Amino acid sequence: MLKKLVTKIFKKSESKDTETKTDKVESKAAEKEAPKKEAPKKEAAPRKEAAPRKEQNPNNDNAKSQDSKPRNSQDSKARKPQHEKKSPSHTESHKPEPKVVEKFEGEIDAGEFEAFNFPEILNQAITTLGFKECTPIQKESLPLTLQGKDMVGKAQTGTGKTAAFLLTAINHILNNPQQQKTKARCLVLAPTRELAIQIHKDAEDFCRYTDLNCVAIFGGMDYKKQQRAVGRSVDILVATPGRLIDFIKRGDISLRDIEILIIDEADRMLDMGFIDDVRGIVYKCPEPGKRQTLLFSATLNDKILRLVESWQKDPVTLEIEPESVVTDLVEQVFYMVIGDQKLQCLHWMIEHDNVERMLIFTNRKDESVKLYKHLALRGIKCALLSGDIAQNKRIRVLEDFRAGSLPIIVATDVAARGIHVDNISHVVNYDLPYETENYVHRIGRTGRAGETGKAVSFADEYGSYIIPELEEFIGNKIKSEMPSEEMLDYKMPAELDPAPKLDLPRVSNSK
Template sequence: MSNAPSSAADSTASTPSASEWSPDQFKVEPCEGKVRFHDLDLPDVVMRAVADLGFEYCSPIQAKSLVHTLDGRDLVGKAQTGTGKTAAFLISIITDLIDYPYLGRRRPGKPRALVVAPTRELVMQIANDAAELVKHSGLKVQTVVGGIDYDKQQRQLREQVVDILVATPGRLLDFNRKNDVDLSEVEILVLDEADRMLSMGFIPDVRAIIRSTPHKRDRQTLLFSATFSDEILHLANMWTLDAIQVEIEPERLTADTVEQIVYMVSEKDKFNLLYNVVRQQELERVMVFANRRDQTRRLTERLTKSGISAALLSGEVGQKQRIKTLEAFRSGAIKVLVATDVAGRGIHVEGVSHVINYNLPEDPEDYVHRIGRTGRAGAEGISFSFACETDAFMLPDIEALIGNRLQCLHPDEELLKRPA
């Protein structure tokens, strides 16, 4: 989309020659009712990354959106996390930046594409996915998030050229006001989980950020939300131009094959309960969800010290380590995978017998995503949720969403014994 003139010598790193790899090396047979990535006329360097990731057929949101976004259209998409929407907008961004290379002198801190997301964990996950998809293209990805590494992020913005910037609203606005980020030539703007940004009070920051980008007629804008409330549709109408609207129906809320049990337990007894449930029931493949990254880290360490093979999956885990961890979990080398909501969404591992919610999630929809990791493809699964004095009040909202009363039990004393 860029029409800036000048010499390619000042651009980002060079793209590998097409002779190094061909889509013919990645065979995917046509399948009725499915769209192959081969069918989308993607650049070879993008197809090579798609092949590396093992993507063969588009998910529904990818199939419905890419045909429009690759053509430069604005899009408003209703889709939950875990549907493949991240890859959908990243593939569209990367393809556009490759097909329309910036030929002028690049200045640090001046991105061509901007992705705004509400949480640090989601930003890190998007950036990890982007790193995998750009690895053959020479495009550069940077993150800007609150709470950590202020000086390091500022230094990178001042010193390094960036093609795709992934950011949380508050920190991005801070750097923008200090002129460390220049958004005046953003060609593609993505607003991810707009409903969550609305509920978290970020819309004033997002408005200020958007005012710093080119007018909507001079950029492509993609907005994704799990819900289409009147306010979200109003914002979408303000920020997009003649947008295509795509809706993906959410997966069935909770599978009949998942038995859902809530243990009423004090916070101080939760780890003992977790340990004893895993040990006494000899669980082989279980996912444990907690609300915060520091909590997932501590749980992984305590489980490991207690003799249970466990590994961590959170936004701070790099893509290579993430892949290794998932392979070990699939093979059975790791019995317990401890994850945050953002890191855990989109994980499809066959044979997960149990999901344990160490905390009840603050967003009822996250409960649905969590327990959906088990009871897949007709197999039976069990979810245990630990509800204590600080999070039991979330149960009514979860029950209202899933349309069922949850079975609440007090654990036997045997399940609360301290690990030996």
């Protein structure tokens, strides 16, 4: 009994001592943690925090090693928001390298462009690009736009209008330098991503010997990457309406310093339903009279002219009518076919018709996928452009096509909008278009820049009805003939074995 009593008393005493020690530890920890809440900056001295953290795990043999890991983790978590708050240093860490300005070698020979008294570094770029003679739109518009006048220009694709408005903008920026370059001074609006990419490329070509920065923003690409690009100083901003609206809403772009506003292919903006977005963008810019506004369109209908009244101040209207709707440099032919004769004729052309670059049009996305698959499985190097193709892949396809490493593209009308590639030797209407204007747009991609081209259309029982309407629209009879016996007897190549893997898109809808 005595032993049991002594043991019980001893345990009670030990329990009280333990509670007292625990209270002291918790008290000390509370005292040290209290000032930590009031002054979080004391975390910068981690050694002082080590003792209480160690006491909280008295029975852990690895307390020291394990404690160091969470402490560093907590410190990094604590520092992270502080680092993010310092936006200037955060931006600088992602700031792109300064532009490398090329050096011009040789003598300036800008031909007719020298009459416009452009800065020397701009004439150097014109010389390098081989520009000597002005196109009609350049000859008529530059004397007006270089004076700062607002202008409405009616001009088709391929007339040189892009060079006309870019030379105007670059000349203005070079002649009116700013000490502190921040926000964009020139905005170019384009209806499609491909056209925006092409305009941006042309702008960079003209700015190659200057320190001017050109940036393009459009949908389908990484937002943060484009955000970083516009975060630095921008002189010329090329954008599609939808993506620019996103940047404006998020506060990543301000248009209050825009000095020149250029709206390209305004008629297509209307057709694609972008006009409300464009209207909102225009109102974010300085008011008419405090900016120069240039608008280009293939047609000047009443809707376009009504917009001009509110967007421009005393504009000059310039209409450059082509000598014909379709250039004489394009050889046009209709082949009257039935059934699989389309495929036989197409294969024969690819094999025998000296194809440098060929653009093949179908009316439906599912048909374009089917045709692309047929060609690719037979070892013909080609690519597909449809609305379901990812934007980064579309850009890569166009770059390869432009470089000549990809000879054939199968596309729909919507996907091919904005394709501006020189030296397209053949345009093939695998399906005749539903609308006459689309026929002109399609075959207008060949016979550019003084080069000859060939436009071949397959007219079957489903599409031949449009031929009389097409001929009336372009004002000429188009040669129609049966395919030669050689074409019809051509044996199409067999599918490769093993079949190559094809990256086929999921077709969201037929058009």
